[in-house]
Amino acid sequence: MEQGAVEETGGPTKRSPAGGLRRRRHLTAWLFMVPMVVINVLVILGPSVATIYFSFTEWSGIGPAEFVGLQNYRDLLADGDFWIAMWHNVVWTILFLTVPIAMGLLGAFLLSQIKRFQMFFRIAYFIPFVVASVVNCALWQNILDPERGIGSTLASIGIPFLDGVSFFGNTRLALPSVAFVNNWAWWGFVLLLFLTALQSVDHELYEAARIDGAGRWQQFLNVTLPGIRPTFIFVVLLTIINSLLVFDYVFIVTRGGPAGASEVVGTLMWKQAFERFEAGYASAMGLSLSFVSGVIVLIFIFLRRRGWEVRISPRGAAKGANPQRYRTTSSSLSWRSSPSGRSWLSCSTRSSRAPR
Amino acid sequence: MYAQISRRQFLARGGKAALGVGLAGSLLAGCGSGGGGSGQVTYWSNLTGSGPQDYFKKNIVKPFEKANKGTDLKVSFQPPDQMDRLVRTALQGGEGPDIIMTPGPAYAQEYIDANLFAELDDYSDQYKWDDKLLGRALDLGRYEDKLYAIPYQLQTMLLYYNKTLFEDKGMQPPKNRDELESMAEELQGQGITPFAAGIGDDPAAIEWFPTVFWNHYSGPDALYQALTGEIPFSDPVFVEAIELFNNYVQKGWFGGSREKFFSNGFDALHADLGDGKAGMNIEGSWFLADINDFIADSGDEWDWAPLPPLRSGVPAELYELGIGSTLSVNRRAGDADGAAAFIDYLTANKKRAAEWMAAVPSAFNAPLPFTESDFPASMDQRVARQLAALSEATGKGNFGYTAGTFWPSKSDVYIQEESQKVLTGDITAAEFCQGLDEQFTTDRKEGAVPKIIKPGGA
Numbered sequence: 016m017e018q019g020a021v022e023e024t025g026g027p028t029k030r031s032p033a034g035g036l037r038r039r040r041h042l043t044a045w046l047f048m049v050p051m052v053v054i055n056v057l058v059i060l061g062p063s064v065a066t067i068y069f070s071f072t073e074w075s076g077i078g079p080a081e082f083v084g085l086q087n088y089r090d091l092l093a094d095g096d097f098w099i100a101m102w103h104n105v106v107w108t109i110l111f112l113t114v115p116i117a118m119g120l121l122g123a124f125l126l127s128q129i130k131r132f133q134m135f136f137r138i139a140y141f142i143p144f145v146v147a148s149v150v151n152c153a154l155w156q157n158i159l160d161p162e163r164g165i166g167s168t169l170a171s172i173g174i175p176f177l178d179g180v181s182f183f184g185n186t187r188l189a190l191p192s193v194a195f196v197n198n199w200a201w202w203g204f205v206l207l208l209f210l211t212a213l214q215s216v217d218h219e220l221y222e223a224a225r226i227d228g229a230g231r232w233q234q235f236l237n238v239t240l241p242g243i244r245p246t247f248i249f250v251v252l253l254t255i256i257n258s259l260l261v262f263d264y265v266f267i268v269t270r271g272g273p274a275g276a277s278e279v280v281g282t283l284m285w286k287q288a289f290e291r292f293e294a295g296y297a298s299a300m301g302l303s304l305s306f307v308s309g310v311i312v313l314i315f316i317f318l319r320r321r322g323w324e325v326r327i328s329p330r331g332a333a334k335g336a337n338p339q340r341y342r343t344t345s346s347s348l349s350w351r352s353s354p355s356g357r358s359w360l361s362c363s364t365r366s367s368r369a370p371r
Numbered sequence: 372m373y374a375q376i377s378r379r380q381f382l383a384r385g386g387k388a389a390l391g392v393g394l395a396g397s398l399l400a401g402c403g404s405g406g407g408g409s410g411q412v413t414y415w416s417n418l419t420g421s422g423p424q425d426y427f428k429k430n431i432v433k434p435f436e437k438a439n440k441g442t443d444l445k446v447s448f449q450p451p452d453q454m455d456r457l458v459r460t461a462l463q464g465g466e467g468p469d470i471i472m473t474p475g476p477a478y479a480q481e482y483i484d485a486n487l488f489a490e491l492d493d494y495s496d497q498y499k500w501d502d503k504l505l506g507r508a509l510d511l512g513r514y515e516d517k518l519y520a521i522p523y524q525l526q527t528m529l530l531y532y533n534k535t536l537f538e539d540k541g542m543q544p545p546k547n548r549d550e551l552e553s554m555a556e557e558l559q560g561q562g563i564t565p566f567a568a569g570i571g572d573d574p575a576a577i578e579w580f581p582t583v584f585w586n587h588y589s590g591p592d593a594l595y596q597a598l599t600g601e602i603p604f605s606d607p608v609f610v611e612a613i614e615l616f617n618n619y620v621q622k623g624w625f626g627g628s629r630e631k632f633f634s635n636g637f638d639a640l641h642a643d644l645g646d647g648k649a650g651m652n653i654e655g656s657w658f659l660a661d662i663n664d665f666i667a668d669s670g671d672e673w674d675w676a677p678l679p680p681l682r683s684g685v686p687a688e689l690y691e692l693g694i695g696s697t698l699s700v701n702r703r704a705g706d707a708d709g710a711a712a713f714i715d716y717l718t719a720n721k722k723r724a725a726e727w728m729a730a731v732p733s734a735f736n737a738p739l740p741f742t743e744s745d746f747p748a749s750m751d752q753r754v755a756r757q758l759a760a761l762s763e764a765t766g767k768g769n770f771g772y773t774a775g776t777f778w779p780s781k782s783d784v785y786i787q788e789e790s791q792k793v794l795t796g797d798i799t800a801a802e803f804c805q806g807l808d809e810q811f812t813t814d815r816k817e818g819a820v821p822k823i824i825k826p827g828g829a
Contacts (some may be wrong), residue, residue, distance in 0.1 A: 076459045078485030156571075161631055162639060185569065186795050271573040273633035274791035289456050290575075290784045292481070292747030 070298035087299035100283040108258035110194045119205030127213045140203035152267040155196040186276035197264040206282035391393040409441040412709040417451040423731045435716045444711040448670040451650040456558035472659045472696045475776045476511045476821035478522040479697045489700040491518040494711040498652035508738035524695030525736040530678045531652040535671035544676035555624045558650045567649035569635020578774040586771035587613035593827040598823045629774040641665040660732040690764045693773035767825025769776035779819035785810045
């Protein structure tokens with residue numbers, strides 16, 4: 016912003032010195048970026064190119080690699096274990112697009128309503144996120160231990176429904192149980208993101224909604240959700256990418272077991288590379304996963320450029336209030352009030368322009 | 372908000388920074404580059420825990436350096452389960468230690484194929500390893516009649532039992548399948564888990580069980596034939612062994628239930644053995660290093676016995692031979708003589724090795740022809756008895772085969788992954804064995820099967 020201001024104030028007579036200053040600053044900026052670029056080339060671009068190359072080879076990780084063309088990719092398409100693992104990633108994604116986001120939204124909304132002890136709850140919910148995954152996993156492995164965990168403790172006081180349940184040893188429970196452990200650490204982070212976004216929503220919008228007769232639920236649907244839309248989209252994108260790349264919690268708790276019941280592509284890839292020593296095939300697997308992630312990111316970018324935005328229509332939430340009046344009033348109230356309000360209003364304004 | 376600097380100042384400071392980074396890089400590279408022929412030997416050890424590591428540095432490294440003036444032994448400790456990956460990564464980058472440790476002969480073979488190990492035959496003549504080391508064990512380090520690796524950290528599978536519990540119940544370790552099954556039923560009937568077992572901490576540990584059932588049901592002769600390609604792994608004698616294992620798991624004999632077998636961690640299952648919640652435990656001889664920690668709290672006594680034959684015709688006292696690691700000299704070692712000297716120091720002196728084995732059980736098991744009298748009196752006699760028994764059995768050819776040592780890595784991983792599916796009912800024992808045979812056949816065609824030593828009876 017400062018740079019822009021300098022450029023705007025420069026008159027025609029000062030063009031030459033201002034241009035020199037601008038060039039020097041550009042040069043300085045580029046020079047500062049050089050170390051980062053070099054590091055990125057070394058640790059990201061180089062290995063990435065190497066991975067692409069090795070994905071077309073048969074390579075054990077030591078010795079020479081034999082070029083096999085697209086054979087690894089053909090094998091991948093026919094590999095049942097890969098598709099099962101990919102399906103588990105999809106299940107994982109669905110779980111994380113629903114449970115932690117719902118918990119985070121609800122928690123953030125409720126937390127935004129209180130003043131006392133808010134910081135305590137924020138810290139309490141956020142702590143699991145900053146604790147090492149190994150510690151979180153060990154904690155929950157003990158809590159959910161069929162012999163010494165919560166199940167047997169509850170049974171000892173006459174509540175036997177979890178007694179002997181082996182959460183990580185049962186093929187049906189293993190994947191959701193590991194997801195539960197990961198979610199415990201993750202949802203607090205989502206909550207904080209949503210809470211921060213919520214605090215930037217203009218309070219006048221809530222007042223306007225209340226004046227229009229909107230209840231808590233209607234305020235949530237029609238003010239809160241549109242107000243935090245950019246954060247919501249960011250969380251969704253982050254969740255999808257994280258879910259596709261999930262590795263640590265599954266690896267630590269079950270290593271993909273029992274019998275592949277919690278195998279995800281990340282753990283399968285690790286096994287291919289470091290247990291079966293098929294580094295070329297593992298590279299192809301990793302690139303395929305990156306391709307899927309990349310496609311999803313591109314879809315998001317494309318849709319955003321096309322003007323698509325997540326918007327909760329007030330139509331279904333307007334029981335007891337006049338939604339049309341509410342939208343119009345809200346937009347007129349806060350059009351110039353804040354960036355986040357503007358973001359919401361751009362959506363509302365478009366809605367209000369819809370045919371009536 | 373920031374102090375503006377001129378371009379000249381920026382370039383000057385940037386140059387200094389770059390020089391500093393470059394200099395630091397050079398220094399660091401110098402630190403990590405190994406001996407380079409200066410008499411320095413680098414060794415990556417798989418020892419864990421401050422006790423064994425300190426013992427190693429004080430009682431092995433320092434005396435070695437004292438006895439070999441001019442050789443500077445640089446030791447670093449790596450996590451055992453990561454060792455192979457770390458070594459591969461280092462070698463791939465043209466680095467790596469001078470003495471290379473692998474997890475077993477099948478792994479060593481890959482390094483030999485990649486021409487990364489130096490031949491050791493001259494050193495074998497110099498140090499008379501043929502005379503000192505167990506011949507059958509030494510054979511595992513030979514490829515195409517050339518010696519490349521010294522097997523180290525010999526292991527076997529044992530039947531541990533809670534001796535106090537057995538005495539209370541009037542039981543003796545089982546001598547055959549009938550005895551084992553009747554004991555298991557009796558213990559289970561009394562609310563005691565027959566075998567403490569679980570793979571929650573390391574699902575790959577499931578391979579111990581196919582190993583045990585194939586050796587003690589199918590027998591070492593059948594295994595030798597299968598490993599050398601004479602008969603397929605789909606042979607009924609192997610299928611029946613897996614069915615028996617599956618049967619025991621479904622009955623809840625291993626760990627209490629199938630689900631608990633999948634989720635029990637090592638600490639939990641060892642504690643169950645220690646406090647008498649479980650009667651027995653099938654595990655490798657490495658457990659001798661820790662077993663007292665789990666038994667001490669309860670005040671119970673423990674002992675071990677050889678695993679019983681599960682079918683007639685299988686030897687009564689049979690020990691699966693496992694090689695915990697192999698030691699080789701990096702072809703690029705700056706001081707190959709120094710590296711070989713340390714391998715000799717570590718593996719080929721019976722008196723020294725016996726002392727170390729007594730001090731730190733299972734960490735320094737050298738392939739030497741031990742008898743019980745070779746070990747110091749301070750050594751736990753149960754440990755001494757086990758070491759002597761394994762050494763004697765190996766010498767006589769009365770041994771079996773562990774999956775981690777004699778199966779190629781891909782076949783081994785197949786066993787670890789797919790045998791779980793037999794227990795969950797996703798595939799049958801016959802399908803599992805058929806799949807193993809296909810994988811093993813592929814591995815054999817690719818030359819990935821390590822040298823298979825012939826048992827005495829085969």
